[in-house]
Amino acid sequence: MNRVDFFSKKVRNGFTLIELLVVTAIIAVLVSLLLPAVQQAREAARRTQCKNNLKQIGLAMQNYCDLYSRFPPGYVASSDTTATTPGWGWSVMILPQIDQFSLFGLFNFSFPIEHPLNSVPVGTRLPTFVCPSDIAPDGTFSITNSASLQVVQTGPSSFVGCVGNDSSDVDDNVNPGNGMLFRNSNIRFAEVLDGTSNTILVAERSWSQAKGSWIGAPNKGRLRAGSKNPAAPLDEASSFHVLGHAHWINTMNDPDGGLDDFSSLHSGGVNALFVDGSVRFLHSVTSDGGSANILQALGTRAGGEITADFGY
Numbered sequence: 001m002n003r004v005d006f007f008s009k010k011v012r013n014g015f016t017l018i019e020l021l022v023v024t025a026i027i028a029v030l031v032s033l034l035l036p037a038v039q040q041a042r043e044a045a046r047r048t049q050c051k052n053n054l055k056q057i058g059l060a061m062q063n064y065c066d067l068y069s070r071f072p073p074g075y076v077a078s079s080d081t082t083a084t085t086p087g088w089g090w091s092v093m094i095l096p097q098i099d100q101f102s103l104f105g106l107f108n109f110s111f112p113i114e115h116p117l118n119s120v121p122v123g124t125r126l127p128t129f130v131c132p133s134d135i136a137p138d139g140t141f142s143i144t145n146s147a148s149l150q151v152v153q154t155g156p157s158s159f160v161g162c163v164g165n166d167s168s169d170v171d172d173n174v175n176p177g178n179g180m181l182f183r184n185s186n187i188r189f190a191e192v193l194d195g196t197s198n199t200i201l202v203a204e205r206s207w208s209q210a211k212g213s214w215i216g217a218p219n220k221g222r223l224r225a226g227s228k229n230p231a232a233p234l235d236e237a238s239s240f241h242v243l244g245h246a247h248w249i250n251t252m253n254d255p256d257g258g259l260d261d262f263s264s265l266h267s268g269g270v271n272a273l274f275v276d277g278s279v280r281f282l283h284s285v286t287s288d289g290g291s292a293n294i295l296q297a298l299g300t301r302a303g304g305e306i307t308a309d310f311g312y
Helices: 017-068 103-105 116-122 289-299
Strands: 075-077 086-089 140-145 152-154 159-163 200-204 243-246 269-274 279-283
Touching: 017 103, 017 159, 017 269, 017 279, 103 116, 103 152, 116 152, 200 243, 243 289, 279 289
Parallel strands: 159 243
Antiparallel strands: 075 086, 140 152, 159 200, 200 269, 269 279
């Protein structure tokens, strides 16, 4: 009788090393092909959310204008040419119109932004004012003066009011802008002679580049220069926190660091809110010329420029 040696009949299941390496390589190729598509889909969703945030701001601006017959000021300041106090910005003015009644009620407008009595509402982060694609803090950040001493702790913002084009400086002074939002501005619809669909009201400016705030222009609260341009100044005017101008949409090429220009982390441009409430994507402008001139024309409210074929 023959005996069967069961130990010699073992069936070994598994992969050889070569088979494992081939499968791993195939998976790596598939992941490399899939990952860019996933990232593009996520960025498309973030860009859409950013657009929705601006639409909400646009609706709030319209409702504010219906109530007061004018748009809110870029920020409120005294007659002093250098002080920005009390500094309350356009974003604070429209809080009731974006369903932030409770937060609006916490502000004591008899005192400036940096007063301790306003520390609680000022130290609030509002997602409405932050682009999902932006690299911004999940909480608040510190605004400092030129001596690097803290002026106020507040929330970030990815949006700025349009003070005008490159002929309207964003610096802390009493000079009016040729756009929609500037120091103590009170622009009415009737003053938008270029047309509400041809005039930028608010646009993106990346917090990661400019470290702006939604709260306004705290007195002596300087804006720290971004790191994209090593030649940029160490700090900029307090009004830069809530205002920008239509000059370029490429901070890499602006000799002053681009802190007063529009910017974003979207590929190829920025979202912009127009006076009529529409939100459009403006493609990057990297040098002076036809496209730059059109962008600057969109920044003015009554410049008389022709922008019918601006192509954005």
